[in-house]
Amino acid sequence: MALANLHGMANPKGTIRRRGMMNTEGLDPHLLHAWLAARSLARGLPMPVPEHGGFRVDTGSEMETVRWVFPRMGDGLKELARTIHQPRQFLKVCETSEALCPALPAHWTIPASSHVMRANGPMPRRQLADGxxxxxxxxxxxxxxxxxxxxxxxxxxxxxxxxxxxxxxxxxxxxxxxxxxxxxxxxxxxxxxxxxxxxxxxxxxxxxxxxxxxxxxxxxxxxxxxxxxxxxx
Known part of the structure; x- marks a missing residue:
């Protein structure tokens, strides 16, 4: 998948253009793909693959064999959820758990949502504690x-x-x-x-x-x- 250049999303002062920002329906898919690609690099995993309107990452761990991550709710996520009946396969979406719950069959378990966060300006400095x-x-x-x-x-x-x-x-x-x-x-x-x-x-x-x-x-x-x-x- 050809990625848009995300450098254009930030000016030298760190102001992020609207394209990558939060809206009421999830996250920009180009930003999501770049995030998943960087995460795969950090963990030595295969690169994300576009699939069902989101991205598949073959994680291959004891706890998780594969995950699909979606920028927002959509028909692809709902159709995929109906085909999965085995554990260790995860569905993730940049929405709340409350938004995800009605889209899934009853055999899925949904914990509380986490939060996608971004830096907003320079980080305050702190010295390393003694010892x-x-x-x-x-x-x-x-x-x-x-x-x-x-x-x-x-x-x-x-x-x-x-x-x-x-x-x-x-x-x-x-x-x-x-x-x-x-x-x-x-x-x-x-x-x-x-x-x-x-x-x-x-x-x-x-x-x-x-x-x-x-x-x-x-x-x-x-x-x-x-x-x-x-x-x-």
């Missing part, structure tokens, strides 16, 4: 960051990947015993500074708790993100 050190590794378009204690215990980690004008933050984790020390803030800041294109459209998916943290860093929600799967009874 910790940070290591950054870059492999092509993928950046990994690890924060460890002085005794070598992993305290926080995360990944970023950049492609087609989009920089995706992925698997951002602070271990429970090391929270409330600003480590997540420093981790995000480090990934932000690792971008090769300073005008990349920065994206992540957050839980409710994560959303509260990212909003303190200047991020904003641009879409809901609902997920559905078949649970083995």
């Amino acid at each position: 910790y050190s940070i290591a950054v590794e870059q492999s092509g378009p993928v950046t990994s960051v690890r924060i460890v204690t002085d005794t070598g215990i992993l305290a926080a980690s995360g990944y970023g990947a950049e492609t087609d004008g989009v920089f995706v933050y992925d698997r951002i984790v602070t271990e429970p015993e090391h929270r409330r020390k600003g480590l997540g803030h420093v981790l995000m800041q480090t990934l932000h500074e690792a971008r090769r294109d300073p005008h990349s459209f920065e994206l992540l998916v957050a839980t409710d708790d994560g959303r509260a943290l990212y909003e303190t860093l200047g991020w904003e929600k641009i879409a809901s993100y609902a997920s559905a799967s078949i649970v083995v009874m």
Whole structure:
């Protein structure tokens, strides 16, 4: 699939044009494809493939063999849902769980929605807490960051990947015993500074708790993100 150039969506001041922004019906499909492509790079997965009006990613893990991600609700999602009866196949859409629920047969389970968020201007800076050190590794378009204690215990980690004008933050984790020390803030800041294109459209998916943290860093929600799967009874 030929992608539109997403660099045109941001001016040097970081203002995003309407084309990639949230509306009441989901997310721009070009932006969604670039986000999924960057996520696949960060996780070593195959590139997303257009299918049923959304995109298929063959994840191939023990928990999930494949996922289809849709920019908004549509007939392709509804028809696909009726053909799936086995677990480990996920449907995701940039809508609320309440919007997704009526479109699916009764054998699907839908948890609460997550949130697609984007950076909105420069991130406030914070110093790394005493007793910790940070290591950054870059492999092509993928950046990994690890924060460890002085005794070598992993305290926080995360990944970023950049492609087609989009920089995706992925698997951002602070271990429970090391929270409330600003480590997540420093981790995000480090990934932000690792971008090769300073005008990349920065994206992540957050839980409710994560959303509260990212909003303190200047991020904003641009879409809901609902997920559905078949649970083995």
